[in-house]
Amino acid sequence: MMSFNNKTFIKPLLRSPLRSSLRSPLRSPLRSPLRSIGTLVFSSLFVVSSVCAQQASNLDELLSRLETGQIAQTKQNQAREQEFTLKVNEQGRLLNQAKSARDQAINTSTSLEANFQDNEVKLGNKTEALTRRMGELKELFGVLQQVAGDTKSKFQTSVISAQIAGRGEFLDELAQSMGSSSKLASIEEIERLWFELQREMTQSGKVHTFTRDVVMASGEKQLTQVTRVGGFNLIANGRYLEYIDETGSVAELIRQPSTRYLDSAAALSSTPDQAVPFALDPTGGSILSLLVQAPDTQERIEQGGPVGYVILAIGLVGLLIAIERFITLFLIGGRVNRQLKSDKANSDNPLGRVMLVKEQNPKADTETLELRLSESILREVPKLSSRLTLIKIISVVAPLIGLLGTVTGMINTFQAITLFGTGDPKLMAGGISQALVTTVLGLVVAIPMVFIFTLLHTRSRSIINLLQQQSAGIIAERAERTEWTERNEQGA
DSSP: OOOOOOOHHHHHHHHHHHHHHHGGGGTTTTTHHHHHHHHHHHHHHHHHHHHHHHHHHHHHHHHHHHHHHHHHHHHHHHHHHHHHHHHHHHHHHHHHHHHHHHHHHHHHHHHHHHHHHHHHHHHHHHHHHHHHHHHHHHHHHHHHHHHHHHHHHHHHOOOOGGGOSSSHHHHHHHHHHHHSSSOOOOOOHHHHHHHHHHHHHHHTTOEEEEOOOEOTTTTTTTEEEEEEEEEEEEEETEEEEEEETTOOOOOOOOSSHHHHHHHHHHHHHOTTSSSSOOOOTTTHHHHHHHHHOOOOHHHHHHHHHHHHHHHHHHHHHHHHHHHHHHHHHHHHHHHHHHHHOOSSOTTTTTHHHHHHHHHHSSSSHHHHHHHHHHHHHHHHHHHHHHTTHHHHHHHHHHHHHHHHHHHHHHHHHHHHHHHHHOOOOOHHHHHHHHHHHHHHHHHHHHHHHHHHHHHHHHHHHHHHHHHHHHHHHHHHHHHHHHHHHHHHHHHH
């Protein structure tokens, strides 16, 4: 009996026809995938032969086991090959379906593109035909669209919309529909546009009273009776209102114009059925807003700052002095006039005190009396011209102080320009305006002071001239009497 080991048994096995049969399929078109399968089968056979060689007790049993294992392995490999072939076929079918779908999509796209081009040509032709058929109507509808847009903007800001709301919605829809498509306006839409224009013109010439919610200056909303003056102004309770087009609400002006405008508004509110003077704003609120923004006298004074208050204080002092001087000179002038009508000297007036000098010196010669009278007049001059020099000084100093405030304000303005630049004209205009207020205040004080000084000085000089005139008359009278006395003595 011959002995066999595993190596001597496997070696001829590898050279057996089984090996040839495993190699032959590898030469097929599926060589690459089947190569892995052959390697797997060979490894399985090697393991099986090794196990059989270990467990078999003789060669026949071993051969039988090998044949059985080869058959089972062959069936398994065939099943795997069939499964792989089915998958390959399925992938090929899916690939063919994808190619077919792609080709169909390309054909559809080509057909749609051709249809699109044909439709573009047809649309162009129809548009051209429509343009030819419309003729002058096309210009009409273009003008209609423009008028609708302009009218909508006008209605949006008109105070008539505070009474008649919703007019702009129709015009907005009409303008948008005519501008976004080739749709033409109907006869009804054209007639409505004409109606709205006619109603706007009609209402612009009427004064109408209606009731609606008004936002008061305090922020509260009240149902108030509003009077609309054409398309110009809105008033209620003697106060001016404004129409806010962004929200469609009516609000009371926080800051009202001057008293004369409020008086006219109050008269119209109280008597809407009668003709009363009223200040119209033909701009629809622009002029009114400027009047409202304009500062009043108190605000102008506050803009002057400390310098402005100093000027006003000086002016007040000068005014008090002027009043006192006017009263004093008026009383003195009245007393002097009464003294002119009386031969008896009275000491309550300058002329009377001058005449008393003549009575106090009855025997004085002419020269002595002249000196006495001049002395008396000189005593009266300071009383008559007292504090007039102070008024003159105020008339000169007030403009200088105003100029000082202006220069200071201009310096502050230029400093603000240095910090913030010239991008905001209101910043410069406001600073310059504030700086010029002090000059205005100085001139307001100086000009009246000049006139007052001139009047007071003229009045005092007239009284002084009267005293000098009467003094000259007294001296002349004394000289004539002395001369007459001497002639009588010489004649005797």
